[in-house]
Amino acid sequence: MTQKTAVIIGVGPERGVGAQLCHRFAKLGLHVFIAGRTLAKVEAVAQTIRDQGGLATAIEADTTDEQAVIALFEAAKAIGPVSLSIFNAGNNMPGDFLTMEASYFERCWRIACFGGFLFSREALRAMVPNGEGTLLMTGASASMRGKPNFAAFSSAKGGLRNMMQSLAREFGPKGIHVAHVVIDGAVDGDRIRIGRPEVAKAYGEDRLVDIEGIVDVYQHLYQQPRRAWSLEVDVRSSVEEF
Template sequence: MSVKTAVIIGVGPDRGLGARMCYRFARAGLHVVVAGRTQAKVDIVAANIRDFGGDASAVRADVTKETEVAALIEQAEQTGPIELAIFNAGNNMPGAFLTMEPDYFETCWRIACYGGFLFTREVLRRMVPRGVGTLLMTGASASMRGKPNFAAFTAAKAGVRALGQSLAREFGPLGIHVAQVIIDGAIDGDRINIGRPQVAAALGPDGLIELEGIVDAYEFLYRQQPRAWSHELDVRTFKESF
């Protein structure tokens, strides 16, 4: 029996969305290829999966490097056919527009939008001939609306959303489920609690989106039957205005 493989790129700290998705799908019985820019972080997540009896491997990969993304997907395929692929890359990069350097704007776009292109292209090249697979992408509030001081991030995330819409319409009829989860608010993880504690404190516990609840949305999409697919889900706290 061939191993069912999931490849998740954009994995960072243990208490982060990428890591929590890895744990969830490893417990669901998939071999998870844990991918991210920092070898130490992906090693920790893969080791934790193996500690609870799951199957995982860690791969350092930069989503903006075509050769690294291609190598990642090839390694995942050698483990077993990719059944699930999740593009979770893209840092929130605010900045004042009038003083923004072109390199800053381009970097934001390359991580989220260009990286999304490289990753989804390589995944779909494997899934399409088999006529089966789930490809999920992480969105943000900026995917749907632009706010002051977030021009670069909005352009990048809106681009990823539009990319996903095109892919869903092109490859859905070929058996590939392409969908996005729009995370409309701050996630209750290490990135905000450690990196921006003042913001976390201002929002309070009920103002941060619960990690496992977000992962539930990804698992729901993964388990949908072909005659009842969703293309997009949005998640937010009950306090968030929208």
């Protein structure tokens, strides 16, 4: 039996969306290639998966580095056909517009939009010859609208969303399911609980978005039959205003 692989980039802390996606798809039998900018973090996630009997390989990769992204998919293809690719890069990057450095705006775009292009191109190059596969992209409320102090982030995430729509229409007929997940709210994970506990306290338990619920959505998209594909799903807590 051919070993299918999954490539997930934008993996950070153990209790984060990226890491939990890796755990879930490893449990579904995929060999997960875990990519992120910090090797120690992705290796820790990979080791936990291996300790639990799953298949995982950690690779240090910056999504804005073309050669690194190409090498990431070459490594995955060497193990087996790429069945799933998830682009989860691009953290929230607010900023005052009048004082914003051009380099800051460009960096935001390079991570969330240009990086999405590089990742998607290599994912599709890997999956199209097989006539099947799933490409999922993580979005945010900034993908849908621009709020004050979020001009850079909104332009980058909005560009990623528009690119995703183009890819879905171009590659759906070729057997590739391309979909976008809008995470509208603060995720109940390490970045908030440990990195910004004051935000977690201010939000309260009910307003933080449940990680397991988010991962359920990605799994559902991956398992959707060809005659019932979703283009976009948004996820938020019941008390989030939108």
